[in-house]
Amino acid sequence: xxxxxxxxxxxxxxxxxxxxxxxxxxxxxxxxxxxxxxxxxxxxxxxxxxxxxxxxxxxxxxxxxxxxxxxxxxxxxxxxxxxxxxxxxxxxxxxxxxxxxxxxxxxxxxxxxxxxxxxxxxxxxxxxxxxxxxxxxxxxxxxxxxxxxxxxxxxxxxxxxxxxxxxxxxxxxxxxxxxxxxxxxxxxxxxxxxxxxxxxxxxxxxxxxxxxxxxxxxxxxxxxxxxxxxxxxxxxxxxxxxxxxxxxxxxxxxxxxxxxxxxxxxxxxxxxxxxxxxxxxxxxxxxxxxxxxxxxxxxxxxxxxxxxxxxxxxxxx
Numbered sequence: 001x002x003x004x005x006x007x008x009x010x011x012x013x014x015x016x017x018x019x020x021x022x023x024x025x026x027x028x029x030x031x032x033x034x035x036x037x038x039x040x041x042x043x044x045x046x047x048x049x050x051x052x053x054x055x056x057x058x059x060x061x062x063x064x065x066x067x068x069x070x071x072x073x074x075x076x077x078x079x080x081x082x083x084x085x086x087x088x089x090x091x092x093x094x095x096x097x098x099x100x101x102x103x104x105x106x107x108x109x110x111x112x113x114x115x116x117x118x119x120x121x122x123x124x125x126x127x128x129x130x131x132x133x134x135x136x137x138x139x140x141x142x143x144x145x146x147x148x149x150x151x152x153x154x155x156x157x158x159x160x161x162x163x164x165x166x167x168x169x170x171x172x173x174x175x176x177x178x179x180x181x182x183x184x185x186x187x188x189x190x191x192x193x194x195x196x197x198x199x200x201x202x203x204x205x206x207x208x209x210x211x212x213x214x215x216x217x218x219x220x221x222x223x224x225x226x227x228x229x230x231x232x233x234x235x236x237x238x239x240x241x242x243x244x245x246x247x248x249x250x251x252x253x254x255x256x257x258x259x260x261x262x263x264x265x266x267x268x269x270x271x272x273x274x275x276x277x278x279x280x281x282x283x284x285x286x287x288x289x290x291x292x293x294x295x296x297x298x299x300x301x302x303x304x305x306x307x308x309x310x311x312x313x314x315x316x317x
Contacts, residue, residue: 008074012070012071012074015067015071015074015075016074016075016078018051018053019048019053019074019075019078019079019082020078020082022044022047022048022051022053023078023079023082023083023084024082025047026041026043026044026084027083028083028281030044031083031084031085031281031284032278032279032281032284034210035210035284036278038206038210038212039210040088040161040164040212041084041085041088042164044084044088045088045089046118048089049117049118050118052064052065052116053065053075053089054089054092054093054118055115055116055117056071056072056075056093057069057072057093057096057097057100058096058100058112058115058116059100059112062108062109062112062113062116063112063113063116063117064112064116072093075089075093076089076090076093083281083285085210085288087160087211087288088123088161088164088212091123091124091125091160091161092115092121092122092123094125095122095123095125095169096115096122098169098189098229098238098239099111099112099122099169099191099229100112101238102189102229102230102238103191103229103230106226107191107226107229111167111191115167120166120167121164121165121166121167122165122166122167122168122169122191123160123161123164123165124159124160124161124162124165124167124168124169124194125159125160125168125169126141126156126159126168126169126170126171126172126216127139127156127159127171127239128156128157128158128159129141129154129155129156129157130155130157130215131155134297134298134301136171136187136236136239137177137183137184137187137236138177138183139154139171139172139173139187140154140155140173141153141154141155141156141170141171141172141173141218142154142172142173142174143170143172143173143174143188143190144174145174145225145232147225148224148225149222149223149224149225150174150190150222150223150224150225150227150228151220151221151222152170152172152190152218152220152221152222152223153218153219153220153221154172154218155215155216155217155218156170156215156216156218157215157216158205158207158213158214158215158295159213159214159215159216160211160212160213160214161211161212162194162202162212162214162216163202163204163212163214164212165194166193166194166195167191167192167193167194168191168192168194169189169190169191169229170189170190170191170192171187171188171189171235171236171239172187172188172190172235173186173187173188174186174187174188174232174233174235175232175233180233184236184237185233185234185236186233187233187234187235187236188228188229188232188233188234188235189228189229189230189235189238189239190223190227190228190229191227191229192223192224192227197221197222197223198221198222199218199219199220199221199222200216200217200218200219200221201216201217201219202214202215202216203215203216203217208287208290208291209287209288209290209291211291246305246309247305247306247309247310250297250302250305250306251302251306253292253296253297253302254299254302254303254306256292257292257293257299258293258299260289260292261289261290261292261293263289264285264286264289264290265286267282267285267286268282268283268286301317304316304317
């Protein structure tokens, strides 16, 4: 196991202070109104983009700050600690990893500078489907190569910020499951322009928390063949960084979700009846905290994974 020094450097303290200064201009009233209207934090995201914080992980040669994952986490933690909702920010950061690690040089030069400047937004990540649940290897959306195009058919569920994004990162099956030797094979990742995808239907879903969530329907949607990230069929590894860190990632996610939920409950207990009143913002954060025990993978599946892959117990699902 690798230990990590939790002490912040001067640069990291300055980073946190800069984000907190922006957050002061977007108090609880701002987030409360957005939550009531189920609206997107347009002004907040735009200001963070102008300040360069949403380009934190993009290398300087593409117009970004070139920071590391700890710095990115610090940005998101500060937003949430100041009472905001970092969902619209974390998406662009974690989606970025696949493009940075596995995208071609042409793809990076085409998209990253415009994402860094805010000219383009990449905040939509199409993975979850109505019939596959948390088992990504069983997704049914297909992408079939026809000459210089891929034709996509299928459905995606609970996909956030599609209507607020210009680009989408999509995981689809390019080789039928019955034709692969391992179930993680045959999945491919695509980065394409949502504004040029006729045949894609987006249906907004009203959810417990305000994450601009949608159901997607792909009906013969054609995208350029050069939308493919890396090699066809290797998309699953491109999404968990092709590193053997499954136990660590699962356990970290489990601990963080439990900590957030415990804090949310303690906050409700401390505030009593006022904690349930919208004007104190506690109930909004309480709802947001509950999400993490379910997504992107629920706690029971984490325990099942650890039981099988760490403790050596029989597979349970």
